[in-house]
Amino acid sequence: MSEAFDCAKCSESLYGRKYIQTDDGPYCVPCYDNTFANTCAECQQLIGHDSRELFYEDRHFHEGCFRCCRCQRSLADEPFTCQDSELLCNDCYCSAFSSQCSACGETVMPGSRKLEYGGQTWHEHCFLCSGCEQPLGSRSFVPDKGAHYCVPCYENKFAPRCARCSKTLTQGGVTYRDQPWHRECLVCTGCQTPLAGQQFTSREDDPYCVTCFGELFAPKCSSCKRPITGLGGGKYVSFEDRHWHHSCFSCARCSTSLVGQGFVPDGDQVLCQGCSQAGP
Structure with missing residues (x-):
């Protein structure tokens, strides 16, 4: 009489049947799957011993069930992203959650370096000064009618210029004959004394302090x-x-x-x- 060779779970004979050997003894295939197989997080069916199983964040999937929740593309050999427990291929994730670069029109990929301003988004290398066309990066800039300028370009293009030295006035300054002047540039034509905040007069558009004007004219x-x-x-x-x-x-x-x-x-x-x- 032959020795008994039975399934450790259901005790049915395994002679002539396929079985799987474990440390606890042999199991017929149905008992092995029911005892040890994981449940697919997508279809809720057991992942059989002969199926390719994929694992992600404490969840198990059949290979065919591991796919993008939007386009159903298989993610088995594709890069993907998990958004609110949903698996998304990169294309669907970018379409749904990424923004378009306001300069080049291309997608700003998740995790890439970008700049956001006024509800718009740019690739870092696309956010350029409208004057010198150099990347603004983290530098200060001045917006103007849809354009963006670094401070030197904005001052060079828009800031008023001193009537005497022709350099830009970045702050302060005084007005003489409806023209802007640096305070240090508005001086007496005779003695070079600063005239800002002082009483003075002029002759042929040249400013003079009271003393010089009186002495000269x-x-x-x-x-x-x-x-x-x-x-x-x-x-x-x-x-x-x-x-x-x-x-x-x-x-x-x-x-x-x-x-x-x-x-x-x-x-x-x-x-x-x-x-x-x-x-x-």
Whole structure:
């Protein structure tokens, strides 16, 4: 009588049948699959011992069940991505979750270096200055009507230029004759004293401080000999080719102010009518 050779699970004879040997003894194929096989996460069927089994994140799949949840392409030998527990081939993932580069129109692949601004996305190498066409990368930039400029290009293209040195004004500055100037460029034509924030005047478009203008161009008071600039509301009196400050226009004898009064010229002097009638 032959020795018993039975399945360790169902105890049925294995003579003449296919079986699988384990450390616990031999198993017929159905019992082996029911005892040891994993369940496919996709179709929920057992993955038989003779099937190719794929494993991903604690889940088991038949080879034919391991496919993109959108296009059903097999992922057995393809790169893929898992999104919210769903398996996606790279094409479907890019179509669903990636953005298009605003410059070249190509897909910005997941994990690639990119830049985002104003709801748009660029490949890092496609985000260029509209002026010099160099990559902006992490540098500061200035948006303008759909274009993007690095700071030097923007200043060179749009920033106002100083009327004297023609260089751009990046901050501050003053306005003279409706033109922008660097504060340090607006100086007196005579003595080079800075004029920003100071009272000054001009001659033939050249700016002068009050002192230089008075010394160079202003008429001199016939009494005190100082310049009459008329700046700051200063008033003066003119008679023939002579000029006086209001405060200096007085009778040479009694010092009475002659502003708005009748007077009599007496050589280089002016006299009030009373002193003129009194004689020498």
